[in-house]
Amino acid sequence: MIDAMLNGLAILLDPFRMMMLIAGVAIGIVIGILPGLGGLMGMALVLPFLFGMDPYAGIAMLIGIAAAVPSADTFPSVLMGIPGSSGSQATVMDGYPMARNGEAARALGAAFAASLIGGLIGAAALTALIPFARPLVLAFGSPELFMLAVLGLSMVGVLTGRRPFLGILAAAIGMLLGTVGSAPAAPEYRMAFGVTYLFDGFSLVIVALGLFALPEVMDLLAKGGTIARKTPGLGSGWLQGVRDVVRHRWLVVRHSLLGVGLGAIPGIGSSIIDWINYGAVVRTSKDRSGYGKGDVRGVIAPESANNAKEGGVLMPTLLFGVPGSSAMALFLGALLIFGVQPGPALLRDQLDLVFVIIWSLALGNIFGCLFCLILSRPIASLTRVPFEYVAPVVLVIVILAAWQTSRDWGDLIQLLAFGLLGWLMKRAEMPRPPLLIGFILSPLAERYLWISYNLYDWDWLWRPGVLAIAALILVLTLGGPVLRALRRARGAQP
Amino acid sequence: MTARRPLLPAALILGSALLAGFTVWQSLAWVEAAQLFPYYLGLATLGLAAAALAEHLIGRAPREDDGANAADLGGDEEERTPAFRRAGLVLFGWVIGLCGLAALVGMLAATPVWTVLLLRLRYRAPWLVAGGIAAGLVGLMLLLDRALMMRFPAGLLLG
Numbered sequence: 001m002i003d004a005m006l007n008g009l010a011i012l013l014d015p016f017r018m019m020m021l022i023a024g025v026a027i028g029i030v031i032g033i034l035p036g037l038g039g040l041m042g043m044a045l046v047l048p049f050l051f052g053m054d055p056y057a058g059i060a061m062l063i064g065i066a067a068a069v070p071s072a073d074t075f076p077s078v079l080m081g082i083p084g085s086s087g088s089q090a091t092v093m094d095g096y097p098m099a100r101n102g103e104a105a106r107a108l109g110a111a112f113a114a115s116l117i118g119g120l121i122g123a124a125a126l127t128a129l130i131p132f133a134r135p136l137v138l139a140f141g142s143p144e145l146f147m148l149a150v151l152g153l154s155m156v157g158v159l160t161g162r163r164p165f166l167g168i169l170a171a172a173i174g175m176l177l178g179t180v181g182s183a184p185a186a187p188e189y190r191m192a193f194g195v196t197y198l199f200d201g202f203s204l205v206i207v208a209l210g211l212f213a214l215p216e217v218m219d220l221l222a223k224g225g226t227i228a229r230k231t232p233g234l235g236s237g238w239l240q241g242v243r244d245v246v247r248h249r250w251l252v253v254r255h256s257l258l259g260v261g262l263g264a265i266p267g268i269g270s271s272i273i274d275w276i277n278y279g280a281v282v283r284t285s286k287d288r289s290g291y292g293k294g295d296v297r298g299v300i301a302p303e304s305a306n307n308a309k310e311g312g313v314l315m316p317t318l319l320f321g322v323p324g325s326s327a328m329a330l331f332l333g334a335l336l337i338f339g340v341q342p343g344p345a346l347l348r349d350q351l352d353l354v355f356v357i358i359w360s361l362a363l364g365n366i367f368g369c370l371f372c373l374i375l376s377r378p379i380a381s382l383t384r385v386p387f388e389y390v391a392p393v394v395l396v397i398v399i400l401a402a403w404q405t406s407r408d409w410g411d412l413i414q415l416l417a418f419g420l421l422g423w424l425m426k427r428a429e430m431p432r433p434p435l436l437i438g439f440i441l442s443p444l445a446e447r448y449l450w451i452s453y454n455l456y457d458w459d460w461l462w463r464p465g466v467l468a469i470a471a472l473i474l475v476l477t478l479g480g481p482v483l484r485a486l487r488r489a490r491g492a493q494p
Numbered sequence: 495m496t497a498r499r500p501l502l503p504a505a506l507i508l509g510s511a512l513l514a515g516f517t518v519w520q521s522l523a524w525v526e527a528a529q530l531f532p533y534y535l536g537l538a539t540l541g542l543a544a545a546a547l548a549e550h551l552i553g554r555a556p557r558e559d560d561g562a563n564a565a566d567l568g569g570d571e572e573e574r575t576p577a578f579r580r581a582g583l584v585l586f587g588w589v590i591g592l593c594g595l596a597a598l599v600g601m602l603a604a605t606p607v608w609t610v611l612l613l614r615l616r617y618r619a620p621w622l623v624a625g626g627i628a629a630g631l632v633g634l635m636l637l638l639d640r641a642l643m644m645r646f647p648a649g650l651l652l653g
Contacts, residue, residue: 185528222585393627
């Protein structure tokens with residue numbers, strides 16, 4: 001195995017392959033910075049150019065994109081409160097308030113340092129776990145996947161804030177909106193009213209852009225001035241962010257491993273991993289008063305996880321030929337273009353290639369995070385520019401990103417409708433993240449619940465994996481309040 | 495004397511209840527496999543809407559020390575004023591205007607016109623700045639077209 005590891009590195013260090021890796025990283029950074037575009041778009045973009053290319057170079061380029069997007073998508077999340085991609089939605093919650101407090105560079109520094117370590121842990125975990133990943137991936141059937149969706153929904157409890165019913169209602173509305181379009185288990189188009197555009201349901205990218213981007217842009221324009229409202233400078237700088245990551249190193253390790261574990265399960269999207277990690281860090285923190293107002297831990301946890309998960313999603317992709325994410329589906333296509341057949345035989349016959357992928361992931365993360373760290377100071381200075389000069393650029397990019405979904409006027413109508421809904425929810429202090437989580441999880445929950453019920457009736461409720469995840473949900477949702485009640489009771493004793 | 499409770503949350507709750515009720519009613523016409531999830535979800539949402547309305551109307555006002563405040567991006571006092579809401583709605587009108595203009599003349603032509611109008615009429619920006627940003631935006635769009643093969647909305651009058 002060590003031989004294959006060194007051989008893989010030697011193959012990748014060829015100048016042309018390294019150049020392609022760096023080109024992939026550069027494309028990933030551009031795609032990540034543009035709100036609403038993700039790794040899927042980046043890979044789709046370069047796929048036509050891969051025919052005839054050296055397989056190692058092409059694979060390095062694709063992995064470079066996959067590694068860089070989760071780092072670069074932090075820029076719009078932190079600087080403008082707009083999710084850069086579906087995997088950086090939760091970063092908005094504390095990254096953007098930090099930028100408004102004049103700590104944009106610190107938030108970016110912390111995010112990129114956490115991303116770098118997370119990415120390296122993801123690559124290391126892929127190396128260490130790939131021989132043992134088979135039972136882990138196979139242990140997750142539809143019932144366990146349904147329970148993971150419920151685990152994601154339980155995070156809503158964290159995000160409901162001070163009006164629990166209003167927050168849970170928002171999640172339920174998100175789930176209802178997620179049922180629009182074709183039913184997963186029957187030939188039925190629900191709530192589409194014969195409109196072809198609605199047959200596919202609402203788009204996650206547009207819902208996220210509408211709920212978060214438009215209201216933020218309108219509010220910043222209405223206020224006038226700059227994004228950074230408290231200090232005229234960029235705050236204590238990105239080195240402070242790096243120091244924050246060193247201070248919270250165990251948090252980085254914990255959430256990176258959580259990211260790898262969740263990423264290894266096919267069907268769990270990057271947004272779910274992001275929100276589960278954000279919910280978990282809030283739930284397990286003793287002092288939660290700073291979350292939502294600019295707590296650096298709220299940036300570090302999801303950013304570590306969203307880079308680490310790339311190592312996880314590669315496990316089912318390489319091991320079974322089952323794509324761990326939508327971007328990995330394209331990567332799988334690229335492997336087939338190069339004549340590589342993913343599956344157990346890949347590990348037996350082409351271990352060198354597997355290590356080229358792992359080294360590309362590790363080096364792609366290092367290059368991506370270094371480029372982002374270098375760019376963070378100049379890009380963070382955008383928060384000092386009067387927002388009315390930045391707003392037209394942001395709005396046009398948001399509209400163009402929404403338009404790329406299906407290039408239909410329905411995309412823009414949907415964007416405006418969700419923009420208005422997000423703005424009204426913000427005015428009514430009805431939390432928007434639960435709506436987004438409900439929307440993301442609704443199709444997954446419905447599909448897996450239906451399959452589980454069909455396959456096992458209600459017996460699936462007694463599967464060990466289901467019970468284990470149910471116990472985890474109980475610990476995460478009730479553990480904190482029970483511990484606090486016990487502490488209070490102990491404190492009240494004479 | 496008790497403070498008046500804001501109407502907007504109540505309106506959103508009632509809107510949610512209407513959506514849930516409509517979903518339940520619609521789902522009765524769907525086949526079982528398509529009906530089950532939205533039907534029970536709709537019923538649960540109706541219950542939640544009733545609870546949220548009760549919480550809003552008769553519950554105590556939330557306090558700062560009520561626990562985790564990670565619900566959403568926090569707004570400040572300025573954002574709660576009627577003037578701020580009016581300004582937000584006017585700006586939303588500007589965004590609709592951009593989409594409408596794009597529907598007429600296409601995004602590539604609408605963007606510079608709209609940018610100059612917004613910056614000149616609303617923010618009194620100097621011509622040079624407004625023109626510079628508009629030109630930069632057109633350049634960015636052309637770059638996105640060439641480099642990322644992005645397509646833009648075409649207008650009814652101009653392509």
